Amino acid sequence: MSLFVYLITYAGIVIFCAAVLKRIISYINNPMHVRWELYPVPHEGGGKAEYGGSYLEEVDWWKKPRETSKINELKVMAAEILGLKAVYEYNRPLWFVTYPFHIGLYFTVMFLVFLFIGSIAGLMGIEALTIMAIVKFTGPLGFILTICGAAGLLYKRLTDENLKIYSSIEHYFNLILFIVTMGVAVLTWLFVDPDFVMAKTFIAGLISFKLTGISNPLFLIQIFLIVATITYIPFTHMSHFFMKYFLYHDIRWDDKPNIDSPETNAKINVVLNYPITWSAEHIAGHGKKTWAEVATFNPEAQTEKEQ
């Protein structure tokens, strides 16, 4: 049984990484998209970000050096990641339940990271008391906050008429999965592994490939559920936890202009030579095959001449 759970964990980690990578690679491999930024863009420098301004506020902007600020961008990211600012501003009732859920998950991730570090330290013969103290703090806090948040979200989705319309079985399933997984984690912490010694041993076994026999059934169920949940996440809309990076940085805040950029021009050249197969008469009716051919052709001028 223990060996089986070890194998499941290895498989889960591999599937999780592969699914995340697949999404990212597929995103990166998409063709260049047009600019579609949305202001305020926080990396605008010179005080512009504060009021939502841009470099386009200058005459001959292409001749002027662009002021940008990474610090501003980091500040906005921090408020969004740590405070869920957009939900706080635009959907306060939801924030009260989604915030504990997300913060609970952050603490749970911290717990896993520190448990991993503690396990490595253990393998090296270091006791790492501070690390384990953080583990003992973040773990239970993370589990409990996630349960509260997920239960709140579930309640909202079941009772709020407006959310109900947009909630599918998957939404309910996901939230119940989190409640059950974290619930089992709390029970394991309370009754089986209060100091996370077993968890540390398990992780150490994973790292060192010494698959130490752990026989407690509740602990093994906990591991199974955590692995299943983590593996499942990138296959759902919860993939936003990493895709949000691209949605913000590559779309919403992508204001990079093309000022004689050989790199962008090469990409324009590629996309303009893509074939185009839209069927409407005004596109397909003139025998033109590529974007470049279609876009540089004025069918109406042609019609005029022919008449």
Place this chain on the structure above:
Amino acid sequence: MSKKSLTINDVSKASPILTKVDNEDLMPLPWNIKEKESKDIAEGIQNDYACILDDVSVLNIPKPKTKEEEQELVDKFISGMKKSFSRTDNWTFLTMLETTMENCAKCNTCSDACHLYEASGQNEMYRPNYRTEIFRRIYKKYVKKEPFSDLRNGKVDLNWRTIARLGEMSYRCNICRRCAQACPIGADNALVAREIRKIFSQEMGIAPPELHKGGSVNQMRTGSSTQMNAMVAKDNVEFIDEDFAEETGYEFHTPWDVEGADILLIHNAGEIMAWPDNIAAFSIIFEAAGLSWTLSSEVAGYDSINYGVFYDDVQYARTAILHAQAAKKLGVKKIVLAECGHAHKALTVIADRVLPEGLQIPRESCFPLLRDIVKSGKIKFDPSRNNFPVTLHDPCNVTRLMGIIKPQREIMKELCPQFREMVPNGPHNYCCGGGSGFAIMHRNNIGDWRNKVTGRKKISQILNAFSDSRGPEIEKYVCAPCSNCKGQIRDLIEGYELLDKEQLTYGGIVELIVNAMVDVNPGFINWEEF
């Protein structure tokens, strides 16, 4: 069907219409201003077109007459949807569409940001995510073919009604992207509305006549969506020059086709017909500032509109290329966009990754240039000539989508002693209600709908901005520096009878600049001519 009981799958049901906004549902307006009765949709329209969404018909989808035609509508839409997710057919927006399909948490955080949702009394059909959710469910089941899609994503029945209503619903959105700004994930429901419009136009050949036949097609055929060819446009501008030289006492002449000029100025040609004072004001300011500039008489060179941004990527790209070709032919140093928001966005930002090498002439907004002129001291101003309450409408395309916020305000603060902001403003502004092409639509009862629903939030913002200056004895001015916004605000003022009752008028920013010029006769802006 009551707005409360609307579910996603209602879109496919055989009810006569999906929903309707009744007067009692509407968001209340300030000042108890009188609501006009809206006309019903004309009977002839109902016979010919699929008017099954609500009580308006914008897209005019021909009503299928046989089972085969019904199926054809569905099949063509699905075929187009497949192309929306193709990297070659939709390289322009594939990335944004895919990420919106996959990452939306269906949390409804975007809903309250939408002025249509609010104005309609929270009618479900206007919720930004409603049409997206229908589109998403169809995509996941019929195009992506996700296993257990009904369970995972929710159910939607696919029939001709679903498609006809979805198409029409893509024209119940101003594509102002205020909802996208509120989304914590970065998903974009405005984009989805536009993608649906694209499928209808690019695959099915269905688009509102004002945008396609009477819009981008006319522009490519005659040079302008107004159908003015270059000769007529030149004649009209010459007439404007003479007329306004006399009125203002300021001699000026609008230059055409000056090779090697620094600036090619491109107006929305609708201004020539509807707001000649705007054309004259630009010419007066540019001449007074001693700029090297010109207009172009090339096809599309004298009309900055690019309606493709509202509904069709191909028409968009063709028009952007025509604009760039006009500039290249004259050998100008840069293109300056006059007061037209969508033209700003189309040619400066989106075109950035569309125009091929050789056509990438630098492009900029008129607002920074006007700000610099006002502040340069080259022209003498008397701000007391603008001593009436003025508020500023921010066109979404210029502010939220381009970040041009301050130059307009610097001009206002310099020249308008009673300038006051609307709330909210800048990148968080509300659309005027004419965005995405609606402003030029007057067909059937579309005008009534624009006044009642789409422009409702804007008129309420405008009234609130003037709450300290009520009454017909105080002249008030809404500065709307965009042709489409101006058209919409004109219709709002007319519809709510605010010129007579409140001496409320509207115009662009250049009119305020010229109105304050010492070298020009006083009274460039007046409240008699509307």
